Every structure is written in structure tokens, then in C-alpha cells.
Amino acid sequence: MQWLLLPVGGVLSGVLAGLFGIGGAILMIPLLITMGAEPVQATATSSLAIVIVALSGTWQNWKMGLLKLRKVLYLGSSALVTAQLGVYLANRFPPHILLICYGILLSSSFYLIGLKKRLVRQGDPVLSKDKSNSGRARVLAAIVTTGGTAGLLAGLLGVSGGVVLVPMQILLLGEPIKVAIQTSLGVTAIAASSACIGHALGGNVLWADGLILGVGGMLGAHFGIRWLPRLSDAVVTFSFRTLLALMSTYIFWRAWLAYATATV
Structure with missing residues (x-):
């Protein structure tokens, strides 16, 4: 039964990613936890699945000439480091704390998705023309903050971070x-790869499950x-x-169940 749930769950996760423009971890992690995985295993396995999906999408963007490689590398450099910080924290947080962090991220997505929609309606922002040292410093700080957030989320919660990355890049x-x-997808591939390696070294990745989920996604x-395109904005x-x-x-x-079990 579990081997049926995994491919079906992977495909459904991919459908959600295509429909809503976010990573499929929103379904992958609850599915893995329901199947008996520990929260840190669900996080690690989700990162493997996201690597597969993100690399596929990034490759498509590359072939179509839509990938801004320099921007991806700028943002991804800080994500490489903070992903390992996320892995470190994920291995040390109690299971109920890790689940609470993931729940908070899901809840905050209400606001982030609304923010993303408002930014899209406002149209493309005007790029800053400030060439001063202070202007460059602000851009560098923004790059580190944006990429660093993606890496931390990938390592700690096993999510792509796209729902956070896109508004941060715009703002x-x-x-x-x-x-x-497009840049978010490339940065996600880097951040998730770093997180997956860190979790693999800790023995947290369920390889067969992650591969099935990734291919299905x-x-x-x-x-x-x-x-x-066939669905209205209201329905989506x-x-x-x-x-x-x-x-x-x-x-x-x-x-709550994990906390209750730990305190018995």
C-alpha cells in the first residue's frame, strides 16, 4: 500500500507545484510523516525529491535560454552555507519543534501568497540606479538575505522556499x-542539493521514497x-x-502528538 501512496503522492505534489507555483513539499512532508517517517527524515527525503524536480525545471529554463545563471550563482552561494545550518538545526530540534516550525511556515504562506499576487498586479518594479558604494552594499546584503533564507528553509524544513524567495527577490x-x-527554481536546486547532501551524511534520507516522490513530482x-490556464484565479x-x-x-x-509522546 505504501508503494502505491508514494508515486500517487509524488504526482499530486507535482500537480500542486504546477498549479500554485510552489514546491511539492507541502504534500510530501505530511505524506511521509503519515507513513511513519520521523520529521527529520521527512525533511531530508523531501529535499531529495525537490532536487529532482528543481533540476528538471532549471534544465528546461536553461535550454529555453531563460536562466540567468549569474543571478542563480550569486543567490545560491549563500544558500549553500545556510542549508547546512538548517540541517544542523533539524537534527537537533525535537520532533514536535520541527513540526511546529513547518506548521508556522504553512500558515504564513497565506500572507506570502497574497503578497506575491499584489506584487504581480503592480507590475515589474523599477530597478535601482544607485551605483554608489552604499547602494552596492544594500544589494549585496539583499542577495545574502534572500539566498540565505532559501538555504535555511531547505535544510531545516525540506521545502523549496519558492513562496518566500519570489517575493523577496521582487522586494x-x-x-x-x-x-x-525562474531564478528561484535555480536557487532551489542549489539549496536543496546542499541540504540533501548534509542530511545524507547524517543518514536521514529515505532514498527510495525520495526518488519515487521526485520522479512523480x-x-x-x-x-x-x-x-x-483553465482555472480561474478565485478557484486557484x-x-x-x-x-x-x-x-x-x-x-x-x-x-501535539509528538510532544505528548515525548513527555509521557
């Missing part, structure tokens, strides 16, 4: 929305992208927020 770096999304994302927004509410409620409930 802090003045990136056009389409460039921000890669296939499902193509269906999600095809279906998205309502469906996404309903899913977030259900998943965050479930994760907080599992956190």
Missing part, C-alpha cells in the same frame, strides 16, 4: 516577477502547468488556501 532585489520565478508538475486561490489550512492543522496536530 529586495527589484527583480521582474518572471525572472524571480516531475511528471505531475507538467499536468499542473497545463491545467492552470480558494483551493490553495483550503489546502494550506488542512495541512497546517494536520501538522500542528502531529506536533
Whole structure:
């Protein structure tokens, strides 16, 4: 039964990623926890699946000439480091704390998705023309903050961080929305790869599960992208927020169970 849940869950995760423009970890992690994985194992295995999906999408962008490699490398350099910090914290947090952190991220996505929509409606921002040393320092700080956040989320919670990365690139770096999304995918590939290596060294990755979820997610994302134009914004927004509410409620409930078990 579990081997049926994994491919189906992977495809559904990919469909969600294609429909809502976020990583499939929102479904992968609860699925893995339901199947008996420890929270840190779910985080680690999700990072492996995200590597597969993100690398596939990044390769497609590269072939189409849409990938800004220099921007990806700038942001990804700090993500490499902070991903290892996330791995370190994930291995030391009690299971219920790790679940609470993931639940908080799911809940905060309500605001972040709304912010992303407002930024898209406002159109592409005007890039800063400030060439002074102070202007360069602010840009460098924004790059480190943006990439560092992606790496930390990948290592700690096993998520792609796209729901955070895209608004941060627009707000802090003045990136056009389409460039921000394409760059986010490339940075996600770097951050998730770093996180996956760190977790693998700690023996946390469930390799077979992660590979099945990743391949399924890669296939499902193509269906999600095809279906998205057929759905109204209202339907997509309502469906996404309903899913977030259900998943965050479930994760907080599992956190309470983990805490109750630990204190018995």
C-alpha cells in the first residue's frame, strides 16, 4: 500500500507545484510523516525529491535560454552555507519543534501568497540606479538575505522556499516577477542539493521514497502547468488556501502528538 501512496503522492505534489507555483513539499512532508517517517527524515527525503524536480525545471529554463545563471550563482552561494545550518538545526530540534516550525511556515504562506499576487498586479518594479558604494552594499546584503533564507528553509524544513524567495527577490532585489520565478527554481536546486547532501551524511534520507516522490513530482508538475490556464484565479486561490489550512492543522496536530509522546 505504501508503494502505491508514494508515486500517487509524488504526482499530486507535482500537480500542486504546477498549479500554485510552489514546491511539492507541502504534500510530501505530511505524506511521509503519515507513513511513519520521523520529521527529520521527512525533511531530508523531501529535499531529495525537490532536487529532482528543481533540476528538471532549471534544465528546461536553461535550454529555453531563460536562466540567468549569474543571478542563480550569486543567490545560491549563500544558500549553500545556510542549508547546512538548517540541517544542523533539524537534527537537533525535537520532533514536535520541527513540526511546529513547518506548521508556522504553512500558515504564513497565506500572507506570502497574497503578497506575491499584489506584487504581480503592480507590475515589474523599477530597478535601482544607485551605483554608489552604499547602494552596492544594500544589494549585496539583499542577495545574502534572500539566498540565505532559501538555504535555511531547505535544510531545516525540506521545502523549496519558492513562496518566500519570489517575493523577496521582487522586494529586495527589484527583480521582474518572471525572472524571480525562474531564478528561484535555480536557487532551489542549489539549496536543496546542499541540504540533501548534509542530511545524507547524517543518514536521514529515505532514498527510495525520495526518488519515487521526485520522479512523480516531475511528471505531475507538467499536468499542473497545463491545467492552470483553465482555472480561474478565485478557484486557484480558494483551493490553495483550503489546502494550506488542512495541512497546517494536520501538522500542528502531529506536533501535539509528538510532544505528548515525548513527555509521557
